[in-house]
Amino acid sequence: MPVGRGVIDTPLGRMVVTASEDGIRRLEWSDEPGNDSQIGRKHVEATREWVRAFFQRREAPPTPALDRSSLSAFQKKVLAALPEVARFGEVVSYGELAIAAGCENSSRAVGSAMARNPWALLIPCHRVIRQDGGIGNYSGCNGPETKAWLLEHESGVLGAGVRSK
Numbered sequence: 428m429p430v431g432r433g434v435i436d437t438p439l440g441r442m443v444v445t446a447s448e449d450g451i452r453r454l455e456w457s458d459e460p461g462n463d464s465q466i467g468r469k470h471v472e473a474t475r476e477w478v479r480a481f482f483q484r485r486e487a488p489p490t491p492a493l494d495r496s497s498l499s500a501f502q503k504k505v506l507a508a509l510p511e512v513a514r515f516g517e518v519v520s521y522g523e524l525a526i527a528a529g530c531e532n533s534s535r536a537v538g539s540a541m542a543r544n545p546w547a548l549l550i551p552c553h554r555v556i557r558q559d560g561g562i563g564n565y566s567g568c569n570g571p572e573t574k575a576w577l578l579e580h581e582s583g584v585l586g587a588g589v590r591s592k
Contacts, residue, residue, distance in 0.1 A: 431464040433471035435478045439568050439576060442478060442547065446470035450492035453545045454478075456568040474549070481548055484580070490549055497545070504528045505540045506550045513554035516582040520558045534558075542566050553577040 430452060435442040443457040446467025451474055473491040480487035490510075495503055508528040513519040519527070521534040521541075530536070541552040547567045553574045557563045565574035 429466050431467040431471050432462045433475060434461040435475050437482055439573055444471050444474040447494050450494035451546060452494045454547050454549050478548060493546060502540050505537055509550055513551060518554050518556045521555055522558055524555055
């Protein structure tokens with residue numbers, strides 16, 4: 428299926444948004460080029476505005492439509508639960524997210540779902556931390572360093588009980 432691709436410059440580096448007519452397929456840290464395709468252009472522009480608002484710490488417009496067609500049923504449940512239990516400036520543990528998604532005792536599988544999250548920032552996998560308060564891994568940009576930056580950006584400080592290592 429043809430897709431449109433747009434580039435978004437952020438304080439942490441370049442992001443690329445890929446969209447179909449159905450919605451956003453991916454938002455990721457990447458050096459890929461954009462394209463001039465009109466396919467999914469309204470979704471690309473909506474995502475660009477959303478990302479700008481996020482980094483300016485202003486109220487973001489509604490989350491752009493996401494094309495969830497490539498997700499498993501488990502991924503859909505976990506990724507849908509995350510924005511509900513960890514809002515801007517909040518964190519949730521992998522285990523707590525598993526429970527919220529109705530998948531108790533699946534914290535490792537939740538970690539795998541977070542690692543494969545196709546929508547960095549839009550589905551805020553950086554807000555998911557280890558049970559012991561460590562920030563855990565992050566597969567985007569510069570890894571855990573980026574995750575710590577995002578958490579500090581959202582809360583102003585690395586939250587109480589959250590450790591950078």
